[in-house]
Amino acid sequence: MLAQERHQIILELLNKNGVVRVQDLMATFNVSIETVRRDLDYLENQGFLRKVYGGAVTSGKLSEEPSYSVREIAHLEEKRQIGIKCAELIEDGETLIIDLGTTTLEVAKSLKRKKKLTIITNAVNIAQELVSVKDFRVFLAGGRLRSGDLSCSGFLTQDFLRQFNVDKAIIGVGGITLEDGVSDYHVEEAGARRIMIERSNKVIAVVDYSKFGVKALTKVCDLKDIDVLVTDWNTDENLLKKYRKYIKTIITCDKLE
Known part of the structure; x- marks a missing residue:
C-alpha cells in the first residue's frame, strides 16, 4: 500500500473516531512501528493531526471540542x-x-x-x-x-x-x-x-x-x-x-x- 493511501485511511479514521492508536495502525496496514510514526509525523507536519502518546488525535484548536x-x-x-x-x-x-x-x-x-x-x-x-x-x-x-x-x-x-x-x-x-x-x-x-x-x-x-x-x-x-x-x-x-x-x-x- 502506498503512503498516500495509508494517509487517507488514517485521516478517515481520525474523522470517524477522533483518535488513532499506533498499534491499531500497525495491524491495519501490516507495517512496522517506524512506518506508522513516519506517517503520523508527515500528517502532523501538514497540520492534519496532533501526535499524542501511543497515537494521534485531531488537530482541532484548544478551544474547539467535538460536538x-x-x-x-x-x-x-x-x-x-x-x-x-x-x-x-x-x-x-x-x-x-x-x-x-x-x-x-x-x-x-x-x-x-x-x-x-x-x-x-x-x-x-x-x-x-x-x-x-x-x-x-x-x-x-x-x-x-x-x-x-x-x-x-x-x-x-x-x-x-x-x-x-x-x-x-x-x-x-x-x-x-x-x-x-x-x-x-x-x-x-x-x-x-x-x-x-x-x-x-x-x-x-x-x-x-x-x-x-x-x-x-x-x-x-x-x-x-x-x-x-x-x-x-x-x-x-x-x-x-x-x-x-x-x-x-x-x-x-x-x-x-
Whole structure:
C-alpha cells in the first residue's frame, strides 16, 4: 500500500473516531512501528493531526471540542465499561456530585442499583436518568444552559454547588497530560468542575483512552487533586505508570469478551 493511501485511511479514521492508536495502525496496514510514526509525523507536519502518546488525535484548536452528538457515540463501549467500574466505587447512602459529560452519563446509568443516593449535578440528562429511581434524591443546578450537552454553568451554577458537601465527585475530562493535569474546553464549565472538586471528600475522574495527551483550553486541576482515575483497557500501561506517580489510585476496566 502506498503512503498516500495509508494517509487517507488514517485521516478517515481520525474523522470517524477522533483518535488513532499506533498499534491499531500497525495491524491495519501490516507495517512496522517506524512506518506508522513516519506517517503520523508527515500528517502532523501538514497540520492534519496532533501526535499524542501511543497515537494521534485531531488537530482541532484548544478551544474547539467535538460536538456532543459526536462524543456520545465515540468510544461508547469503553465509556460503558468505565461507568460500570466507577459505579462499583460508590456505596449506598452516599452523596455525590456528578459532572456533565458522555462518560459521566454512563456512570449515572450504572448507579441505578444503588440505594439512597443523593446526587447533585449540573447536567440535565444525568438528572433525568436518575430522578426516576425511587429512593434517590436529585438536585439539579441552575444557570446558563448550553445546548448539545444540556449542562448548566456560570456564577449561578457555581453558587449552587458551593451549598453542598459531598462524599465523592465524579468528574469528566476534556484532556489530561502529565505536564498540565486535567483541562477542559469551556471556561465556565471548568469553573464549576473546580468547585465540585473543592466540595468533595474524594475525587473520581473518568477518562477514556482518547483523552490522554490532549490539552484543552482551560486548566481544571493538577493530577494530585484526583484521588481515583478510572480508564479503559486501551490506555497504555506504560503511560499509566507515569500517572501513578501523581494519582493515588488508577483503575483500568476490562474489555467484555
